[in-house]
Amino acid sequence: MTNTIDSYAQLHSPPRILMGPGPSDVTQNVLNALSQPTVGHLDPFYLEAMDGLQSMLRSVFKTENELTFAVSGTGSAGMETAVVNLVEPGDSVLVCVNGVFGSRMADVATRAGAVVNTITKPWGQVFTTTELKDAIAKHTPKVVGIVMAETSTGASQPISEIAEVVHNAGGLLIVDAVTSLGGMNVAVDQWGIDVIYSGTQKCLSCPPGLAPISFSPAAVVSVEQRATKVSSWYLDISMIANYWGANRAYHHTAPINMTYALYEALRLLHEEGLDACFARHALNHQALKIGLETLGFTYAADPDHQLPMLNAVNLPDAVDDAQMRSALLEQYNIEIGGGLGELKGKVWRIGIMGHSAKPENVLGLLDALEKLFMENRINCESGTAYNAAKAVYLGGCSD
Ligand SMILES: Cc1ncc(COP(=O)(O)O)c(C=O)c1O
Known part of the structure; x- marks a missing residue:
């Protein structure tokens, strides 16, 4: 395509069949939702859409967590939101690394000022509860991070027994559900997960751009008890919660049309x-x-x-x-x-x-x-x- 300053060609994206690690195929319904008229981020119509979206997110996460919403950003923004809100400089964090995304979480935690320890497994293998118990006893972390569906290896990490081990040692558990949410069972309350995040472009079949996330009451208390401010202004949940909660206080301009798209993708999921x-x-x-x-x-x-x-x-x-x-x-x-x-x-x-x-x-x-x-x-x-x-x-x- 040759462009001059006066004439740029219109984009016509090819209709691919998406069978990679994401994004996945987006249905016409979701594309139609994306193209509905943009309204203001405090428009009553939009606020109702946010309520509906939160309710459907709670149901797909299988949680009653009040603080469940969609971060403005991709899955990595979800990861950063989870980490920067729970972690203060000097906190001990344990990250389980058996692929690219565990390594990314360790990097994010290091940048947030945590003292990061990792346990590793060969790529393609998963962690046992005993391995985690031993590592937790050794490092006594405030936060443990683990990836449920390691997209770099295709390995499925069992999560249901991990939270108990983390909680018995006084820690909080972050779970990466970027690839798993919507494609396999994720039971946040039953499994006792403290913070879980995902992305829209995998099993939710929505374009990339939002990161569903949920904080347990214990995680919210931990954020409230911080001695220092959250290092990211944009991802600080204490301010974002005022927009997604009853106050509806402006924090940043919400990605309105992406919310429509995610709403429709979740609606289709619930219909199925x-x-x-x-x-x-x-x-x-x-x-x-x-x-x-x-x-x-x-x-x-x-x-x-x-x-x-x-x-x-x-x-x-x-x-x-x-x-x-x-x-x-x-x-x-x-x-x-x-x-x-x-x-x-x-x-x-x-x-x-x-x-x-x-x-x-x-x-x-x-x-x-x-x-x-x-x-x-x-x-x-x-x-x-x-x-x-x-x-x-x-x-x-x-x-
Ligand atoms: C397990 C996992 N975590 C985090 C991410 C990062 O998400 P994103 O690329 O949407 O920022 C990905 C992306 O593939 C992923 O597969």
Whole structure:
């Protein structure tokens, strides 16, 4: 596209099939919601939309937490909000690192002035409660941070027993649910999570731009008892809560149209039903998995802890990472993700998140891969992976 100062071409984005680590496919309903007229951030219509949004967020997080809202920013803004509000300079923070996003949380906590200790596991593995208990006994952290769905490895971290261990030692638990929320069960109150955050562009199938977040009453008390001001003005929940709560006091101009979009995405999720949505992710994962394994891919994450919505698979030797991903995009309009960090060049990250989790996407990808494998003379029998996946949808096979 050549532009001069007088004429810039209009944008026409290509209709991709998004099967990477996010963003995921956005439905026309959500795009329509995004394009509704912008109103003021104190307009009664908008305030009602905020109330509805908060109520739907509480239901998807499975929490009664009053302080549940959407941070203006992507998932990383959610991470920063969680950390900078709970952490004061000099506080001890323990972060569990088994992939890129655990490392990012440790970095954020270090920048917030915390004394950060980490426990690590090889990428693809998850932490046991005993490992956490030992690390907590050693470091006595005020805050423990852990990623539920590690998007860099496809590993699913069990969360339900962790909060008790953290609370018994007097700490608070932050959970990253950027990739898990909306695609698998997240039960904030039942599991005793203190702060949880997510993003809109993964299993919620909304464009990127907001970070759903929820603070437990104990987390709110901890923020109220701080001796120092929160280091970020923009992300200080004591001020933001005055806008999302009854006072409606201006803090910053809300991203109005993104709120419409998230509202609609959550409305669609509730219309489908959480359990039905989780079952849809699980079924599409089973079909995709059997198809990929038929093609010679193996999973990077521990077999007992594989995420449904993010399939990180080791590349067979014959596959040229960059060439094959470009061919998928250029010839089939399908985006998948490459590896991140230490898995760069070694894995693909195939997302079936939100509205991307559907048979036509899974079968379309397997069909495209079979064709590309044959074109590139990579060992593959036409239709085998596709048919193996199809059998799962027809109820013929499950793993
Ligand atoms: C687990 C996890 N945490 C945090 C983030 C950061 O979110 P964002 O890229 O929306 O800022 C991501 C993004 O992929 C993620 O997968």
